[in-house]
Amino acid sequence: MEKVKRGERLIAMTRMLVDAPNQILPFQVFCDRFQTAKSTVSEDIAMIEKVVAGYHLGQLATVTGAAGGVRFRPLLAWKEAQELLLQVAQTLNAPDRILPGGYLYLSDLLASPVVTRKMGSIMARPCYDLNVDFVLTMETKGIPVALMTAEALGVPLVIARRSSKVYEGSAVNISYPDGTGGIETMSLARRAVANGQRALIVDDFMRHGGTAQGMIALMKEFDTQVVGLAFMLAQQREQPLTDLPEWPLMTFTGDGITEPIVVSPAKWIMEQGDRP
């Protein structure tokens, strides 16, 4: 391939980096693809780094060492995250969201590629330096946001099921209290996870915390360490559910029966204020 102009190289490099979130791409990849010197690639990377930061379009970092290279992280500016969550909270607080029994209709938001991609990017942010090996979720509704979080972190998604399936092979099954007096079961294929890995738990909704506690217990069975829990929407609590870090995107008060459910963006996100 002939030598390419700088503008063309910048476009192609940006596209390549955005397509591989949180993966380290060696400089050599770009040298080979664009037939150019490492010093030129370095200058290009510096420019892309400056521009994506300046326009709040993500974060580029150069990683030194033998396995070094350049890495793109799809950060959402805190301001943009706050605006998104304020808007989603407003949508959820509208009267037409309330279902019989006081439940909130969430399915459209939970399955929206646009909303879940942004939420996944917010969930990934506090976890980039925690060496997460995979994201764990429990079927069904949390799968989209968990997938987007896994993609932002550049790790696989692992999905626990309500019961074991023939097409999952041998599985670990656990029973856990659902937090309201009942017992639920959860199943995960043996080969889905390896001992010693580090898991981030992601789920859409947390009220009594039964499912979250179930996932933590399941990870113990696999000798896996849980680095924290991220929820799209969690009940506001006096005491945290566990001693693990928790990153809810939004919290709610009320039970929908005696008191209406009121959703707000989570405090730890609003406290970031104007930071980039």
Added chain:
Amino acid sequence: MEKVKRGERLIAMTRMLVDAPNQILPFQVFCDRFQTAKSTVSEDIAMIEKVVAGYHLGQLATVTGAAGGVRFRPLLAWKEAQELLLQVAQTLNAPDRILPGGYLYLSDLLASPVVTRKMGSIMARPCYDLNVDFVLTMETKGIPVALMTAEALGVPLVIARRSSKVYEGSAVNISYPDGTGGIETMSLARRAVANGQRALIVDDFMRHGGTAQGMIALMKEFDTQVVGLAFMLAQQREQPLTDLPEWPLMTFTGDGITEPIVVSPAKWIMEQGDRP
């Protein structure tokens, strides 16, 4: 904001376009953001168009008219699609994939952000000009690839459930033959879909076609038109399942009991040969 250099503009524009797949962004958006003339934006777009096409990093198109602007589609080159599917088929044909009962272990591939993003881009490709309003899938395993397909098409994902849930509100429930003599049920919230919309059905696996037929029947209840069916892996058949277009990514022969399951990339994809 002060005027920005061309290189910087190209980087930021590429990032913005890639972040909004299949959405038409008006030129004015870029004129405002970069304080620049429409003619300059046009030149930049032409360059990005040339580069993403040249490096097989997607497709940019200018849409004229009142609602005009520029639109990015995350196309995977056919060659790259073929290589991916050959590699996945090879992975699936390995002996360690066979579970007791002749089932194939697919869960890791089905939940991989990297694999499902590429597969979603292949599934979206034949559907870009079919005015799809939403992607429909049935829980659980098809959700990741269906979400990625919906994102590539720039439309919402709608998830049918095995049974109706209180937190989905009033729902349409149907019973359907599962293709092996049993009866299954499927449920979709009334407010998930509007009459007259156009649906693309996406699922991970199709053997007897029961679930696919169920989804088609469900769409009839909503007066929704199905434009076609995309499957990650479908049984090779003499006769098509329906008179709707079908886009399997891979097909398989064998039942896993009397004959081993053998997976191959789908013919319609391999036939594209060297086309970009």
